[in-house]
Amino acid sequence: MPEKLIFELSSQGRCGYSLPEIDVPQKEISDILPQEKIRKNLCLPEVSEVDVVRHFTRLSILNHHVDKRFYPLGSCTMKYNPKVDEDVAKLAGFSDIHPLQPEETVQGALKLMYELSEYLKEIGGVDSITLQPSAGAQGELAGLLITSAYHRKNKQKRSKVIIPDSAHGTNPASVVTSGYLPVQVKSNGKGLVDVEELKKLTDEDVAAFMLTNPNTLGLFESQIERIEKIVHDAGALLYMDGANLNALMGIVRPGDMGFDIVHFNLHKTFSTPHGGGGPGSGPLGVKRNLACFLPVPVVEKRKNKKERYFLNYNLPFSIGKIQAFYGNFGVLVKAYAYIRACGAPGLKNISETSIINANYLMATLEKFFYLPYKSFCMHEFVLSGIKQKEKGVRTLDIAKRLLDYGVHPPTIYFPLIVSEALMIEPTESESKESLDEFIEFMIKIAKEVEENPELVKSAPHNTPVLRLDEVKASRELDVRWEKNPK
Ligand SMILES: *Cc1c(COP(=O)(O)O)cnc(C)c1O
Numbered sequence: 001m002p003e004k005l006i007f008e009l010s011s012q013g014r015c016g017y018s019l020p021e022i023d024v025p026q027k028e029i030s031d032i033l034p035q036e037k038i039r040k041n042l043c044l045p046e047v048s049e050v051d052v053v054r055h056f057t058r059l060s061i062l063n064h065h066v067d068k069r070f071y072p073l074g075s076c077t078m079k080y081n082p083k084v085d086e087d088v089a090k091l092a093g094f095s096d097i098h099p100l101q102p103e104e105t106v107q108g109a110l111k112l113m114y115e116l117s118e119y120l121k122e123i124g125g126v127d128s129i130t131l132q133p134s135a136g137a138q139g140e141l142a143g144l145l146i147t148s149a150y151h152r153k154n155k156q157k158r159s160k161v162i163i164p165d166s167a168h169g170t171n172p173a174s175v176v177t178s179g180y181l182p183v184q185v186k187s188n189g190k191g192l193v194d195v196e197e198l199k200k201l202t203d204e205d206v207a208a209f210m211l212t213n214p215n216t217l218g219l220f221e222s223q224i225e226r227i228e229k230i231v232h233d234a235g236a237l238l239y240m241d242g243a244n245l246n247a248l249m250g251i252v253r254p255g256d257m258g259f260d261i262v263h264f265n266l267h268k269t270f271s272t273p274h275g276g277g278g279p280g281s282g283p284l285g286v287k288r289n290l291a292c293f294l295p296v297p298v299v300e301k302r303k304n305k306k307e308r309y310f311l312n313y314n315l316p317f318s319i320g321k322i323q324a325f326y327g328n329f330g331v332l333v334k335a336y337a338y339i340r341a342c343g344a345p346g347l348k349n350i351s352e353t354s355i356i357n358a359n360y361l362m363a364t365l366e367k368f369f370y371l372p373y374k375s376f377c378m379h380e381f382v383l384s385g386i387k388q389k390e391k392g393v394r395t396l397d398i399a400k401r402l403l404d405y406g407v408h409p410p411t412i413y414f415p416l417i418v419s420e421a422l423m424i425e426p427t428e429s430e431s432k433e434s435l436d437e438f439i440e441f442m443i444k445i446a447k448e449v450e451e452n453p454e455l456v457k458s459a460p461h462n463t464p465v466l467r468l469d470e471v472k473a474s475r476e477l478d479v480r481w482e483k484n485p486k
Contacts, residue, residue: 125255
């Protein structure tokens with residue numbers, strides 16, 4: 001049943017509130033408001049409280065979300081976000097403070113930011129942190145601006161940044177936005193950086209190499225030590241896109257692999273609900289020699305003073321502010337609560353479990369879908385729908401058919417180097433039962449492609465809206481429910 005508009009639920013005289021009898025002098029609205037502000041026909045729905053609650057509860061589950069069912073959207077780390085983190089972020093001492101309050105009145109908040117930075121330093125193997133960037137993409141931009149400031153300070157002009165052909169779209173975008181020229185390095189037959197080609201491309205004009213590890217195929221860049229040497233020998237910096245940190249925590253640290261700069265996606269790895277448009281947080285970690293370029297202010301701690309935590313604006317080589325105030329504070333609180341609740345062994349367990357879950361799915365599904373890069377994977381893997389395409393069924397159709405089974409489809413058509421890509425990231429939050437259920441749906445769809453491809457090509461069949469013209473739907477947003485949709 002399509003959900004009606006709340007206006008269509010309206011019934012004359014029905015009411016959703018009851019107020020106590022008035023105990024102050026009553027006034028006419030026209031005595032309080034100017035005439036032109038008073039609306040003659042205020043058309044509001046007349047509904048009871050239970051009508052309202054049920055209507056919005058139904059609306060809230062029309063769309064897919066991670067609290068409803070499996071959400072294996074590759075690269076996005078759609079893990080379950082513990083509700084207690086929301087409760088903590090809502091505590092008045094965190095939610096009712098103002099960024100312009102004097103430091104002595106917000107020592108707790110500053111302490112939280114300081115300690116979160118310490119944890120991220122330990123997890124990332126880096127020396128300094130800024131919590132300011134509001135997403136991974138903004139962390140990338142900050143990191144590249146730091147790269148640029150670093151070379152400028154060394155009186156070096158460098159114009160290029162190398163990125164692999166499997167990179168996330170934000171990487172080239174950040175490179176261009178920061179004034180550099182992106183240069184692509186190809187992946188080899190194993191889905192890893194072609195180190196020989198990297199060597200050829202890395203000259204005195206290269207400012208940095210941006211690498212995602214594990215890469216977007218879910219494969220660990222096992223040549224990282226050679227890569228590190230090539231990049232540093234040329235005087236360039238090594239940047240890690242840390243979006244896939246969910247595979248590494250407690251196992252290996254970006255700083256120890258030789259990365260100079262790394263961003264964290266707190267909303268992915270450290271449990272903030274995302275996918276609905278934010279807010280996110282993309283802290284950036286750097287090695288000691290780059291700390292002087294961080295955005296201001298940074299949170300620091302004094303010894304032996306009552307007001308121990310303070311904001312330091314005195315970084316002479318700082319790239320300046322990249323975000324209002326100190327970042328998306330609520331997301332920082334959630335990440336802090338999550339890290340504290342998990343502890344170091346818990347974080348390691350997250351990475352190990354996410355790797356085991358992904359390998360279990362991969363090993364089972366490769367019998368039904370083409371696996372372009374055969375190797376153990378990290379926390380995610382990429383299948384290709386090319387076998388199914390021979391039957392005229394595209395990966396997009398498979399994704400739509402999964403909606404009929406009530407799970408969110410994987411990421412599709414990314415990374416770009418795999419045709420008809422299906423990028424699957426189960427995360428650590430899923431039980432064996434939910435993984436098996438997903439396997440069952442995927443096998444069913446593979447059989448449907450063989451026996452009844454039209455069924456898959458015309459999916460979805462039982463979602464609130466059927467197949468949309470996606471461009472038209474986003475350009476000409478229409479959220480009205482029609483009795484007889486065209
Ligand atoms: C998500 C993601 C990004 C961008 O991060 P946002 O927080 O969405 O800006 C960059 N690289 C990879 C590999 C990602 O998965």
